[in-house]
Amino acid sequence: xxxxxxxxxxxxxxxxxxxxxxxxxxxxxxxxxxxxxxxxxxxxxxxxxxxxxxxxxxxxxxxxxxxxxxxxxxxxxxxxxxxxxxxxxxxxxxxxxxxxxxxxxxxxxxxxxxxxxxxxxxxxxxxxxxxxxxxxxxxxxxxxxxxxxxxxxxxxxxxxxxxxxxxxxxxxxxxxxxxxxxxxxxxxxxxxxxxxxxxxxxxxxxxxxxxxxxxxxxxxxxxxxxxxxxxxxxxxxxxxxxxxxxxxxxxxxxxxxxxxxxxxxxxxxxxxxxxxxxxxxxxxx
Amino acid sequence: xxxxxxxxxxxxxxxxxxxxxxxxxxxxxxxxxxxxxxxxxxxxxxxxxxxxxxxxxxxxxxxxxxxxxxxxxxxxxxxxxxxxxxxxxxxxxxxxxxxxxxxxxxxxxxxxxxxxxxxxxxxxxxxxxxxxxxxxxxxxxxxxxxxxxxxxxxxxxxxxxxxxxxxxxxxxxxxxxxxxxxxxxxxxxxxxxxxxxxxxxxxxxxxxxxxxxxxxxxxxxxxxxxxxxxxxxxxxxxxxxxxxxxxxxxxxxxxxxxxxxxxxxxxxxxxxxxxxxxxxxxxxx
Numbered sequence: 001x002x003x004x005x006x007x008x009x010x011x012x013x014x015x016x017x018x019x020x021x022x023x024x025x026x027x028x029x030x031x032x033x034x035x036x037x038x039x040x041x042x043x044x045x046x047x048x049x050x051x052x053x054x055x056x057x058x059x060x061x062x063x064x065x066x067x068x069x070x071x072x073x074x075x076x077x078x079x080x081x082x083x084x085x086x087x088x089x090x091x092x093x094x095x096x097x098x099x100x101x102x103x104x105x106x107x108x109x110x111x112x113x114x115x116x117x118x119x120x121x122x123x124x125x126x127x128x129x130x131x132x133x134x135x136x137x138x139x140x141x142x143x144x145x146x147x148x149x150x151x152x153x154x155x156x157x158x159x160x161x162x163x164x165x166x167x168x169x170x171x172x173x174x175x176x177x178x179x180x181x182x183x184x185x186x187x188x189x190x191x192x193x194x195x196x197x198x199x200x201x202x203x204x205x206x207x208x209x210x211x212x213x214x215x216x217x218x219x220x221x222x223x224x225x226x227x228x229x230x231x232x233x234x235x236x237x238x239x240x241x242x243x244x245x246x247x248x249x250x251x252x253x254x255x256x257x258x259x260x261x262x263x264x265x266x267x268x269x270x271x272x273x274x275x276x277x278x279x280x281x282x283x284x285x
Numbered sequence: 286x287x288x289x290x291x292x293x294x295x296x297x298x299x300x301x302x303x304x305x306x307x308x309x310x311x312x313x314x315x316x317x318x319x320x321x322x323x324x325x326x327x328x329x330x331x332x333x334x335x336x337x338x339x340x341x342x343x344x345x346x347x348x349x350x351x352x353x354x355x356x357x358x359x360x361x362x363x364x365x366x367x368x369x370x371x372x373x374x375x376x377x378x379x380x381x382x383x384x385x386x387x388x389x390x391x392x393x394x395x396x397x398x399x400x401x402x403x404x405x406x407x408x409x410x411x412x413x414x415x416x417x418x419x420x421x422x423x424x425x426x427x428x429x430x431x432x433x434x435x436x437x438x439x440x441x442x443x444x445x446x447x448x449x450x451x452x453x454x455x456x457x458x459x460x461x462x463x464x465x466x467x468x469x470x471x472x473x474x475x476x477x478x479x480x481x482x483x484x485x486x487x488x489x490x491x492x493x494x495x496x497x498x499x500x501x502x503x504x505x506x507x508x509x510x511x512x513x514x515x516x517x518x519x520x521x522x523x524x525x526x527x528x529x530x531x532x533x534x535x536x537x538x539x540x541x542x543x544x545x546x547x548x549x550x551x552x553x554x555x556x557x558x559x560x561x562x563x564x565x566x567x568x569x570x
Contacts, residue, residue, distance in 0.1 A: 018330035024303030232517015271559030274552035
């Protein structure tokens, strides 16, 4: 008789709600208690390496492209000429990697409050952190809300690549923060924010798109399919001072970059704004 | 000290692959070994009632609309005037319920090999089985492949609402079956088949869309978001003898029905055909 043991990861947040994704693990690569949160990097059986913050899955090597490409290229291809970009959160580096694909970008600032997330991602997640040493990138370990308050009228694009509204990212889900982002954007700037799943968190989606409608000329919500996130999807609130993500989208600019993208394409850009009736009626966009 | 027990369901198929959805259960309502498979109906904590066949989740009351509305309304609003419709599988009744919303439908045949699935759904899943007594419906407990071979040039729409290609549904994933459906469709008929997730089962998607391209004038693949299915999505292969799901889609016909639909709308119909690059390049549609 042979006895073998199996290691399984279960996401903490969704467990409490009576549903959770369970993932088989080869090994825990590193676990670290930072001043802000518990950071874990696992090697999973089905999904490559996986970053977990306070028990919640941030990304896996297997499906991170669906998230990082969509949070980045939808606003950057909507804006006529994005030059200065700020990423708040996003310490794994995946969003910065996508931002730097755009030749117009001259300045890519990363404001990640937790330096240990960046440090561990550089060590264990090189496929995401690979672009952090690009000369256009500056990394700040500061509070995102304070950071933008000090930089008025500065950015073409702000991407809020945050964790959930429990813990260090809570402030990023407030109305004050949506007003502050408007102040830090140039006159034709666009902000995009991680805004949860319309299946599991419709009330958050409604609240954040409400802030966008109230404080920006153009508001939108779009969706991407990320199997390792709760309910398999995640969406983004778009807050734009001028450009419309469909009417001002110039898909010819995508062509030179298309070969290096795994998820994003012009059809997905447009289709991502088509929402099921139950949430469309709820957020009224 | 109080001790409480918790009951959790874990999907069998996905467990073997190192990933599984784990769902908290209030109680097992009924379990039955039919001649074809093990049928279970659970009352879950987060998702209402749930039908499970041979350990695989078929549907939950919470997200079944995303599946049943999309497998039905995309082909029925693509066809100019669907009158005779066949559903193969679909013993829970959810697809038939959606088919009957279309006033042009005069005949809705259900060919479900396992009569016990229909029986248990009538008893425990009335929100799905509610339309099975409509006078336009005839229920057959026969093999789907044999059934269509005996009915040449008969149906406007064939919907294959099947389980996975292991067990009783295996024959429905063969090239011969795609040829047989063509024979059973009228000259402008459309068939739509449950075709798994492009994230977890890209090779199945490629094979089935390959049959569609080879044997039908118009081939397509479209997607819907169903959180309780593996990877959170499921897709459908469209096999059409004449009508194109985008060019021939007359969205004005949706309007009178829109108020009773929870997921489907004209935007979702169109956007569902926009696929991520990694699968779009693979299936070349």
